[in-house]
Amino acid sequence: MAKYSKKSSEKVEEVMKEMKAGKLRSGRSGKKVTNPKQAIAIALSEARAEGDKVPKKAVPKKMVAAKKATTKKAAPKKKAATRKKTTK
Template structure:
């Protein structure tokens, strides 16, 4: 059984492209600075996928 849905993987892929372009922003509503780290970009993409209701495991505490 897959942990992540294919559409969630696509969201991560597009977020990494946005990071590379410099258009991926952190913070609520993208009001923060530009994302520098790869891990941060993946975390943002997974949280966006979670909000859309895609199959993503719950956030670890």
């Protein structure tokens, strides 16, 4: 089974051509995109917005591991303080 739809791969091709021509700009800042990986990310994001078959965004493994570690660990139970009896 294909990971990406044909439409999404066409979108990547289209965006890569834009990048090579120097016409691809990033979101809010409007800076020119020169990194091919960033261009692919933009293309997949646009394809996802159009409803094409594209896998979900990857979450860094560090974040997943950190989240699991914090949810699994329970705070250690504290024993009630006991006072020693002193004899006079």
